[in-house]
Amino acid sequence: MSDAAVDKGRRNWIAITCGAGAVGGVAVAVPFVSSLAPSERAKAAGAPVQADISALKPGEMMTVEWRGKPVWIVRRTEAQLATLKQLEGQLADPFSKRNPGELTPAYARNVPRSIKPEVFVCVGICSHLGCSPTEKFTPGPQPSLPNDWEGGFLCPCHGSTFDMAGRVFKNKPAPDNLEVPRHQYLSDTLLLIGDDGKA
């Protein structure tokens, strides 16, 4: 069975919280990790995790845990992909030039920020203060979003917004795009997160 579980984008990741809450989270995590089985300990320490994306339908998102962080995998629709070019002028770093060594591996330094255009992989942690944004894939006017919203992610902590490639919009608290972790395809439907086979 895969490490992954399809959550349809509805589940909020609560491991990471803003401000003082994050400190308490670290304190209680230590005894938990020490009680894990060896394979679980290896995962928590940073071992790559596999994600079976065979059940992921267009427009859906699933979450896997890697290094204690949520990693999102989104199968974007053609309509969602079409928004990426249009939004370039509204984004702070549309071509993923900031901190590329940390945020965007070479094989994701393209418009969709991905190996396969339709499959987007990113760490679901805001580059401002570490909250986990929520998916806002439905376009159109809605609370906390502009009227011309095309779909993407909203960080509820301080209002940073990201497009469907995790690129942050201009003039938001978050300084950077969401991180694309190293990853590779083991088959058409099996991803390995945390290892891209490169040095």
Ligand code: FES
């Ligand atoms: S943590 Fe402040 S906007 Fe995301």
